[in-house]
Amino acid sequence: xxxxxxxxxxxxxxxxDREVGFLQHLxxxxxxxxxxxxxxxxxxxxNAIETAVAEGTQRLPKGLRGIVRxxxx
Amino acid sequence: xxxxxDLNTRAExxxxxxxxxxxxxxxxxxxxxxxxxxxxxxxRINQRIFDDRRSQFRALEKFTRLLPQGTVAKLAxxxxxxxxxxxVVGEMDPIRGFKIAKRLPASFLAxxxxxxxxxxxxxxxxxxxxxxxxxxxxxxxxRGAYILMGRFADALSAPAIRAVVGAxxxxxxxxxxxxxxxxxxxxTKVVQMIDNVRIARLIRTGTExxxxxQALSVIDNVSSELRARLANIMVDQDxxxxxxxxxxxxxxxxxxxxxxxxxxxxxxxxxxxxxLPALKDExxxxxxxxxxxxxGLLESALPLVRPMREAGRKVVAHAALxxxxxxxxAALWAAQNTGQWDLILELAEYLNxxxxxxxxGLPILRxxxxxxxxxxxxxxxxxxxxxxxxxxxxxxxxxxVVAEVAVDNDGNLLESVIDVARKSGSxxxxxxxLAELDGKGRSLAGQIFRRQTDDDRAAFTAxxxxxxxxxxxxxxxxxxxx
Numbered sequence: 096x097x098x099x100x101x102x103x104x105x106x107x108x109x110x111x112d113r114e115v116g117f118l119q120h121l122x123x124x125x126x127x128x129x130x131x132x133x134x135x136x137x138x139x140x141x142n143a144i145e146t147a148v149a150e151g152t153q154r155l156p157k158g159l160r161g162i163v164r165x166x167x168x
Numbered sequence: 169x170x171x172x173x174d175l176n177t178r179a180e181x182x183x184x185x186x187x188x189x190x191x192x193x194x195x196x197x198x199x200x201x202x203x204x205x206x207x208x209x210x211x212r213i214n215q216r217i218f219d220d221r222r223s224q225f226r227a228l229e230k231f232t233r234l235l236p237q238g239t240v241a242k243l244a245x246x247x248x249x250x251x252x253x254x255x256v257v258g259e260m261d262p263i264r265g266f267k268i269a270k271r272l273p274a275s276f277l278a279x280x281x282x283x284x285x286x287x288x289x290x291x292x293x294x295x296x297x298x299x300x301x302x303x304x305x306x307x308x309x310x311r312g313a314y315i316l317m318g319r320f321a322d323a324l325s326a327p328a329i330r331a332v333v334g335a336x337x338x339x340x341x342x343x344x345x346x347x348x349x350x351x352x353x354x355x356t357k358v359v360q361m362i363d364n365v366r367i368a369r370l371i372r373t374g375t376e377x378x379x380x381x382q383a384l385s386v387i388d389n390v391s392s393e394l395r396a397r398l399a400n401i402m403v404d405q406d407x408x409x410x411x412x413x414x415x416x417x418x419x420x421x422x423x424x425x426x427x428x429x430x431x432x433x434x435x436x437x438x439x440x441x442x443x444l445p446a447l448k449d450e451x452x453x454x455x456x457x458x459x460x461x462x463x464g465l466l467e468s469a470l471p472l473v474r475p476m477r478e479a480g481r482k483v484v485a486h487a488a489l490x491x492x493x494x495x496x497x498a499a500l501w502a503a504q505n506t507g508q509w510d511l512i513l514e515l516a517e518y519l520n521x522x523x524x525x526x527x528x529g530l531p532i533l534r535x536x537x538x539x540x541x542x543x544x545x546x547x548x549x550x551x552x553x554x555x556x557x558x559x560x561x562x563x564x565x566x567x568x569v570v571a572e573v574a575v576d577n578d579g580n581l582l583e584s585v586i587d588v589a590r591k592s593g594s595x596x597x598x599x600x601x602l603a604e605l606d607g608k609g610r611s612l613a614g615q616i617f618r619r620q621t622d623d624d625r626a627a628f629t630a631x632x633x634x635x636x637x638x639x640x641x642x643x644x645x646x647x648x649x650x
Contacts, residue, residue, distance in 0.1 A: 108216045115212070117205040118198075125197040132188040133213055139189075140217045147251040154247035166227045 097123045100130050107134060172421045173199035175385040179348055180206040186315050187213060218258065218285040229259035237264075241271035250276055254283030257292070266295035274303035281308075282316055286350075290323040298331035305332045309341055318348030322358055329361045339373035343382035352389040359390055359398075371401040375409045380416040388425035396432035403430070403437040407444060414446035423459030431468040439475035448480060453487035461495045466502035473511055485515040489523040493530060500532045509545035516554055528561035539573045540581070547584035553592050556585065560597045568604035575609055579616035586616075590624055595631030602645070603637035614644035 097119045104115050107130075118126045152164045172178065173196075180203045185192040187210055198206065232240045244253035253272075257265045257280065269277060269292060281289060281304070293301070301324060308317050324332065336342055349355060359367060374383020387398045403410065417426045430441065447453060460469040473484055488499055503512040516527065532538055546555040559570050574582040589598045602613050617625060629646070632638040638646075 108212045109219070110212050110216075114208050117201045118209075121201055122197045125195065128190070128194060129188070129198065132190045136188045136213065137216060137220070141220055143251065144221060144255070147249055151248040151252045154249075155243065156247075159243070162231065163228065166231060167221070167224050 097121070097126050100126050104130050104133065107137065174203070175347075175381055175388065175422070175425060176203035176352065177206065178381070179203070179385070180210065183207075183315050183318075183348060184210045184213075214286060218255075221255075222259070225255045226259045229256050232256065233264075237267050238271060241268050244268065244280075245272055245276050250279035251283045254280040255285075258285035258288040260288075260292075262288075262291040262295065265292040269296060270300060274300060275307055277304045278307040278311075281320075282313075286319050290320060293320055293323045293328075294325050296328070298325070298327040301328040302331040302335045306335055309336055309338075314341070314344040315348045317345045319350045321345055321349050322351045322354035324358075326361045329358055333362050333366060339370045340376075340379055340382075342370060343374050343379055343386065346386045347382040349389075352385075355386060355389045356391040356394050359386070359394060367398070368401050371398050372405070375402060375405050375413070377412045377416060380413055381420060381422060384422055384425040384429065387429050392432065395429060396434075399429035399433045400437065403433050403441055407440075410441060410444055411446040414444055414452060418452045418455050421455075421459065423456050424463040424465065427456075427460055427463070427465045427469055430472060431465075435475075438472055442472050442476045443480060448483060450483050450487045450490070453484050454490050457484070457488045457495060457499070458491050461491065461498050466499050467506050470499070470502050470506060470508050470511065473515065481515060482518045485518040486520075486523070488515075489519065489526060493526055496526060497530050497532050500527075500530060500538075504532065504538050504541060507541075509542050510549050513542075513546060513549055513551040513554060516558070517551075524558055525561050528558045528566065529563070533558075533562070534566055534569050536569055536573050539570055540576070543570070543573060543581045543584070547581060552584055552588035553594065556588060556592070556594045556597045559601055560594075564604055567601045571601045571605045571613070572609055574601075575605070575612040575616065579612065582613065582616050586620060586624065590627070593627075595628050596635050599628060599632035599635050599637050599641065603632070603635075603640045607644070610641060610644035613641075617645045 100123070101115050101118050104110070104118065105112060108115065118129070148167050152160055152167065155163055173181070177199050181195045181199060182192045184198075184206055185195050201209075232243075235243070244256070248256070253276075257268060260268070265288065272280075277300070305317065321329075333342060346355060346358070349358075362370070371383055371387070373379060374386070383402065387395055387402060390398065402413075413426065417423050430438070433441070441447075447456075456469070457466075460466045473481060476484065489496055500512060503509050516524070519527065527533070533542070543552075543555065546552045559567060562570070574585055585598060589595050602610065605613060617628070620628075625645075629638060632641050632645075
């Protein structure tokens with residue numbers, strides 16, 4: 096179970112095996128909880144950036160809004 | 169003693185927990201992964217977060233180069249907001265990042281810092297004015313953002329460190345920031361920039377019960393010279409405060425940092441510390457010994473027994489043996505490596521039958537050089553009778569090594585043993601021991617015995633007959649006196 100979770104984390108974090116390999120030897124429940132929280136954090140952060148982009152570009156002067164939107168889209 | 173992780177691992181768990189919004193308590197079982205692995209994982213998560221849309225923010229940063237710096241700062245503050253601004257600044261070269269950042273208000277920077285790539289922020293920070301850094305720091309302190317501050321503390325310039333430390337009156341805050349510092353190896357540099365009076369105050373604040381871990385973390389992570397200075401301030405506290413230290417060290421598994429600190433403390437303070445009432449508890453002393461063993465600190469811990477009063481020595485002797493043969497073996501090696509057999513022999517006087525049996529069976533007491541050193545120390549300190557008692561508990565191979573060592577060098581050590589046997593009547597132990605020698609060894613023993621008085625030789629013969637070993641010894645030890 097740990098092995099699978101660790102593999103998923105490796106992919107999610109674009110990590111090297113050695114960076115997350117130590118988790119394989121730790122309690123599976125804790126590793127699963129950790130993996131869930133990491134995944135949630137990345138997702139939350141992604142959403143926060145989406146929101147910030149939408150709101151931030153909206154506040155830009157019209158002349159810049161389109162350019163910045165096209166860069167960030 | 170609890171099984172709480174070491175201080176650096178504890179700090180890493182808290183940092184990871186804060187990053188992924190979990191209570192630190194839920195991550196305690198990851199402690200076995202160790203501070204380094206947890207730090208690596210946290211950095212990888214951060215990297216993953218800041219890699220998201222990185223190419224777009226890089227492109228946006230490139231676009232902002234077409235605009236005047238003042239305009240970029242205004243757009244950041246009034247339109248983009250701290251989150252986007254943090255990401256864009258994170259893609260700038262440090263000089264340009266600094267030129268934009270210095271135009272922004274402290275409150276905005278305080279909001280943007282958590283959103284920027286920490287590695288990039290660290291590059292920009294040294295260029296910012298001490299006043300701006302101080303103002304941002306004060307906002308972050310109000311938010312209790314100690315982990316965030318710890319991430320950048322070692323990147324500050326000397327004037328910035330002085331400005332921040334001068335502006336933060338609460339020592340507990342500074343200790344917490346230090347506890348979470350990203351590059352603990354840089355702590356020496358940071359602490360050296362703080363004036364002596366404030367450092368002393370900081371450490372004294374750290375001796376409040378709840379802050380001991382933070383204070384110990386600082387002391388444990390600075391250079392040897394600075395550790396000595398801080399540790400001396402630490403132990404220059406009243407007895408009640410130091411008793412707290414003992415109980416916190418025991419409860420939170422902090423003996424490692426405490427022992428490393430005490431190793432640097434002026435020896436004049438040792439007596440006060442080792443005779444604290446809290447250190448009379450066998451359970452606490454057992455935890456201390458076990459930690460010293462686990463952290464390879466027995467050689468530093470052993471001298472602390474010297475200034476202990478007799479009652480404390482008795483407790484420490486029993487507590488150490490309670491940790492089992494492995495720890496006892498390591499403690500004796502610590503004595504061997506540091507030339508402290510005199511101390512071990514004093515402690516051994518307090519041991520009961522079972523404890524002496526355990527000592528007698530240890531592999532270290534089968535090593536000729538070790539036995540030579542033990543017997544020499546025993547002869548010098550009048551402890552041969554004690555050693556004979558332990559030798560009597562040894563198995564035959566053990567006794568043989570002792571006998572071989574005793575007859576070495578023209579039997580100098582054997583002469584000391586004979587002196588004690590004469591006074592204490594322990595000829596039987598000596599006879600059984602010498603009976604383990606091979607022919608060559610018995611011949612050497614014979615030469616030494618022929619130098620002894622008739623009375624001694626008669627007493628020895630009678631003892632050997634009683635123990636049933638005279639037949640083995642008679643050929644070599646039974647001749648006429650020289």
